[in-house]
Amino acid sequence: MLVFIGKRMLQLIPVLFGVLLITFAVTRFTPGDPAELAAGEDATQAMIEATRTRLGLDRSLPVQFGLYALRAVQGDLGTSYILGYKVTTLIGQALVYTGQLALVAMIVTIVLGVPLGIVSAVRRDTAIDGIARLVALIGVSIPNFFFGLLMILLFSLYLGWLPSFGTGTWRHLILPGITLGTFSTGLIARLTRSSMLDTLEQDYIRTARAKGLAGWVVVYKHGLRNAGIAIVTVLGLNLGNLLAGSVLTESVFSFPGIGRLLVNSIFNRDYATVQGAILVIAIIYVLVNLLVDMLYAVVDPRIRY
Amino acid sequence: MLQRLIAFGTILLVLGFAAAQTTLTIGRAGDVNDMNPFRQANNLTAEVTYQIHEGLMRYGPDLELVPMLARDWELLEDGVTWRFYLQEGVTFHTGNLFNAEVVKWNFETMLNPEAPGIAAGLLTAFESLEVVDEYTLDVTLNEPNFIFLNILGAALFMIVDMEHYLAVGEANYGQSPSGTGAFKFVRWDPGERVVLERNDDYWGPVGAGVDRVVFQSIPDESARVLALLTGEIDMAFTVPADQMGLIERAQNMQVFRTPTFRTLFLESNIKHPRLTENVRYAIAHAIDRNQISTVIGENGVPAFGHGPPESVGYFDHSLPFDPEEARRLLDEDGWTVGSDGIRSRDGERLTLNVLTRGVTAGEIDALQVVQLQLRRVGIDLTLERVDAAAFTSALNTGALRWKEDGLPPLTEMWTTGSGIRTGEVGYLQNRPLCFQTVRAWYAIDCTPEYDEAFSISQSPAPLEERLAAYEVMGEYNKLWQHRHPLFHVQSNIGAKDSIQGFVVDPQDSLDLRGVTIGN
Numbered sequence: 001m002l003v004f005i006g007k008r009m010l011q012l013i014p015v016l017f018g019v020l021l022i023t024f025a026v027t028r029f030t031p032g033d034p035a036e037l038a039a040g041e042d043a044t045q046a047m048i049e050a051t052r053t054r055l056g057l058d059r060s061l062p063v064q065f066g067l068y069a070l071r072a073v074q075g076d077l078g079t080s081y082i083l084g085y086k087v088t089t090l091i092g093q094a095l096v097y098t099g100q101l102a103l104v105a106m107i108v109t110i111v112l113g114v115p116l117g118i119v120s121a122v123r124r125d126t127a128i129d130g131i132a133r134l135v136a137l138i139g140v141s142i143p144n145f146f147f148g149l150l151m152i153l154l155f156s157l158y159l160g161w162l163p164s165f166g167t168g169t170w171r172h173l174i175l176p177g178i179t180l181g182t183f184s185t186g187l188i189a190r191l192t193r194s195s196m197l198d199t200l201e202q203d204y205i206r207t208a209r210a211k212g213l214a215g216w217v218v219v220y221k222h223g224l225r226n227a228g229i230a231i232v233t234v235l236g237l238n239l240g241n242l243l244a245g246s247v248l249t250e251s252v253f254s255f256p257g258i259g260r261l262l263v264n265s266i267f268n269r270d271y272a273t274v275q276g277a278i279l280v281i282a283i284i285y286v287l288v289n290l291l292v293d294m295l296y297a298v299v300d301p302r303i304r305y
Numbered sequence: 306m307l308q309r310l311i312a313f314g315t316i317l318l319v320l321g322f323a324a325a326q327t328t329l330t331i332g333r334a335g336d337v338n339d340m341n342p343f344r345q346a347n348n349l350t351a352e353v354t355y356q357i358h359e360g361l362m363r364y365g366p367d368l369e370l371v372p373m374l375a376r377d378w379e380l381l382e383d384g385v386t387w388r389f390y391l392q393e394g395v396t397f398h399t400g401n402l403f404n405a406e407v408v409k410w411n412f413e414t415m416l417n418p419e420a421p422g423i424a425a426g427l428l429t430a431f432e433s434l435e436v437v438d439e440y441t442l443d444v445t446l447n448e449p450n451f452i453f454l455n456i457l458g459a460a461l462f463m464i465v466d467m468e469h470y471l472a473v474g475e476a477n478y479g480q481s482p483s484g485t486g487a488f489k490f491v492r493w494d495p496g497e498r499v500v501l502e503r504n505d506d507y508w509g510p511v512g513a514g515v516d517r518v519v520f521q522s523i524p525d526e527s528a529r530v531l532a533l534l535t536g537e538i539d540m541a542f543t544v545p546a547d548q549m550g551l552i553e554r555a556q557n558m559q560v561f562r563t564p565t566f567r568t569l570f571l572e573s574n575i576k577h578p579r580l581t582e583n584v585r586y587a588i589a590h591a592i593d594r595n596q597i598s599t600v601i602g603e604n605g606v607p608a609f610g611h612g613p614p615e616s617v618g619y620f621d622h623s624l625p626f627d628p629e630e631a632r633r634l635l636d637e638d639g640w641t642v643g644s645d646g647i648r649s650r651d652g653e654r655l656t657l658n659v660l661t662r663g664v665t666a667g668e669i670d671a672l673q674v675v676q677l678q679l680r681r682v683g684i685d686l687t688l689e690r691v692d693a694a695a696f697t698s699a700l701n702t703g704a705l706r707w708k709e710d711g712l713p714p715l716t717e718m719w720t721t722g723s724g725i726r727t728g729e730v731g732y733l734q735n736r737p738l739c740f741q742t743v744r745a746w747y748a749i750d751c752t753p754e755y756d757e758a759f760s761i762s763q764s765p766a767p768l769e770e771r772l773a774a775y776e777v778m779g780e781y782n783k784l785w786q787h788r789h790p791l792f793h794v795q796s797n798i799g800a801k802d803s804i805q806g807f808v809v810d811p812q813d814s815l816d817l818r819g820v821t822i823g824n
Contacts, residue, residue, distance in 0.1 A: 030694075030695075031691075031694070031695040031698045031699065032692070032693075032694025032695045032697070032698045033694065033697070033698050033701075034694070036694075036697050036698065036701060037693065037694055037697065038344070039421075039423075043421070043425075043426050044426055046418070046421075047421040047425060047426060050418065050419060050420055050421055051420075051421075054419075054420050079476065080339075082338045082339060082345070083338060083339055083479075083495055084338075084339035084340075084341065084476060084477070084479040084480060085480065085495060090495060093494075093495065094496065145525065148525075148528070149525075149527050149528060149531070152528060152531045152535075153531065156531065156532075156535045156537075157531055157534055157535050160535070163537060164528065164531055164532050164535050164537055165521070165523050165528060165532050165537065166497070166498075166521065166537075167497065251524040251525045251528075252525040252527075252528045253528070254497065254521065254522055254523040254524065254525075254528065256494065256495065256496030256497040256522075260496055260524070261495075261496060264335075264496070266692075267692050267693065267694070268338075268694070269694040
């Protein structure tokens, strides 16, 4: 296992170098000049040039990249052109918020999505299955921003139970967490249902039932464990997505997560923040994938590294 | 026992004090950028930094300049030296003293050629800056200029705490700004909110009416309105037009609808081969502003010139709505109507591409109406939505191509939403054309008569002369037809009934002094 983890960590190096290079290139070749934006509307050419020098964008691209990569290796991702903060500080703060939101959304997904899929599969083609499938379909289809507004309308405006925006307490996490988790809940419910249906038709399930095992033991111990690989894979990918932030949900609930930080930085051509955020998101994806691979061994004892 | 009583009493006192604290929470479309006034001037940032910092003067309700940190000023006999008499005994939030030396440093920092500040392109070059005494400063300009004062009165030139700026460094100042304003900086949570508190040592007669102000970013406009209706915020800025009625009908709410000095223009590059004079005139005749107004509703009111009619130097440079005339002009240019209703000439379709950022409320709706109106006379308008950076880059590249290489510019049409910050239309007009910078987007040739008129309009000449100059510029705008004003943006704000003393400034400079929260 340790060898496996070590190998995967080594793989991180070329992946991250690639990410550094690609984000650097993409930001530089996207139309739009940060110096023009930062110098203001009435800037003269000389002022734009002075701003470019101040931002260090007057040097050749290889030099810029070299300096950037050298500092990035030392954990210095530079300073945001437009916010004035260290990029690592900005990403750190945003990640804390996004992490909290992702956690709630994951809990919602697992607590609602998996049981919904199981019930749907076990009670196949009944009214319960119909309702569960409809709920799952709504979950994957409803746009986040619209569902978020509906939630605010109901729980903040009409019932007055929960705050409609911002951060600070656990109560602030509920509405955005549920909103963010809706899509993945629907997705996981549908996936669980189809995996469970496949599994429940296997011979060993019939054998288990024939042995006289209780219904729930068959479903959970023999059914779910075998359907689990697919579910864990998708849950893992989903966790990566959640941690990369969600601009729409974050905008509706005014949540200062990494999604909004990234999008605002793109609009402002804040190269340092864009590169930093994408780099961190890439690291998260790689680590989550590693985690998923390790979880396979837990779910399925046949898998050994 | 006594100890317990004292402790209990203290708790009650603290609780009582906490309850008496008033906080004004304002929901806005976004957060501030770096709060360094030399670096950032976007509205969302200036709205906040202008509560912390103050200018030498500012605009009063009737667009007159009222004294702020300069208690008086005069133009000396040489016609180029402005003498400023500064307020005495004013301190910055850090306790540092405000005086002429500080103001001198602020001018120098703004105009530093190595790292020019945001107002540097608007301010006339200086001959010299001289500290006469501790509270008197002489600013000698290179040439007579009157608009210089107007720039100083806008939210573009704020006096920064020199000692603090130098102590914390340029890079860190934006995270701990210090000015002389009625509100002091407390905290900034990037992407989320800025918190200010009352400056108890404020020098002015009317200071902060609330203990705290929270500028809360709520990017989604519907969510912003809902937050107002739930009572979580006290005011919602930039409310979408179609939701103003919702707030108005709600209990204990009020709305502020104010036409602003911000105008949306449809602009043309007059050197583009398809945008000949006839085509530009045809576009001008084909636009029906009443129809635009019907569609955009409360987002704005029809516009016919630079800035609204009450702005100084206003001139209606639009052409009357006359689609027949538009068709005649296009016929005359040899554009014939094809089977799909769009005109073409020598196999080239009369298609014009409009670059738009789509950031002004009602902008896209208005453009779609114009698209239909132009289609009726045979012009195919295509809309291309881009972000601000790509927009500026495309126009600058196009302009450079024309200016430096003499090639036809690539860009055809675009939109700008520009606000007057000085009460005068000169703020929005083309700068002198013979000395155009990179922003020669319209590709208008050097026109000495226009430049001279511009120069007079910005000079300390008597108002009549300046108005005559503005008229000359207006006639040129009418002749060129390079900017079609579509509508003046209306500021839509929703607030709780309990908010008192709030006045909307049509020039986008927010003043929260004197705003109170009643019962």
